[in-house]
Amino acid sequence: MISLYRPGTSPLHRAPAGLKLALLALLGVGFSLMPRQPIVLGLSLAAGGLVLVVAFFALAELAGRPLLRQLWSTRWIVVAMVGTQLIFLTPGDAAVNTVRVVAIVLLAGLLSLTTRSSDVLAALETGLGPLRRLGVDPRRVGLTLSLAITMVPVIAALAQRVREAQRARGVRLGFRAVVPLLVLALRHADDVADALSARGVD
Template identity: 55%
Template sequence: MISLYRPGSGFLHRTPAGVKLALLALSAFSFSFVPATQGAGIAVGGAAAAISALFLLGGLGARALGEAWWRLRWLVLILGATLVVFVGIPAAIVNTGRLVALVLLAELLTRTTSTSELMAVIAWLLRPLRRLGVNPEAVALVLSLTLTMVPVVGGFVRRVREAQEARGVRLGPRMAVPLLVRTLRHADAVGEALAARGLD
């Protein structure tokens, strides 16, 4: 299973997983109410810049920050250009910016928090639902895998695009097929790893 977690001693690594998960959820909730105005676009851009600074302040380094933004470049270009055409420039900036900010936050979470820590927190939060027949550990596993897949799929997008550029293929719908294949292969590998541990 691919994991972006990197051990470290920075303040982000020392912050409890529950706190980081709560901040991610709160940020996603808050961004959903941001209006599509020019002022909001500046605010969202500032939020993305602040989150980027956390990569440096948290001890992850400039390389990790550069990799995160490099993976996002095609998302920004394609989504941004599409939204400009259909909803206008202010809405495109806000919608693209908040998605970028959330993906960066998700990468910060996955780089500084082990999967076992995430699963423990989510399972604890879902423990009251056990009375309703919900398996907290199984749900925690699914949610933690979903969070860790966000930057992983971003990496797949980068690799597919680089392969297409090497072959002289223009950016377009053809990118979807190899991206889907890579994602499904990764899903199979994760499934095999879980089955080997008796978690299928």
């Protein structure tokens, strides 16, 4: 399994996992509800949100290479979103939506970099505790949400590994990179399943 957590003593590293999850949820909803029109306002708000995310990386003392790697890992998301949205939306709307999604992805990556997975899972289980009365298993739901939150940066790390391996072999990058990425993703899924089974999670 890939561990993206980077030990540190920054305020974000020391902040409770529950607080960071709540902040991620609030900012995610806030970015999603940002108006797109007028386009100048939409772009300004989206750019401001991205600047806020960069400030969080700086607060976590990860504003150097870690931030650049996270930004670089979102390039295919940018290409896919812009390419598909231009079919139905104006360039301005496509740009606003893409920047908002990139900001949310970066926030999820920052959470993974500054918070241990065990702490995220514990915080989710605590927050979902009241749902026990409705017959919901907070442990299973928390585990599912934790895996979902960390999956995007994990896949990005796998893609980076594939890219570096192909460059080392002198292989031209292209759509063929999808095959080894898919293999690594499935292998990672198997490792996660084995780890869960070893801990008695069916």
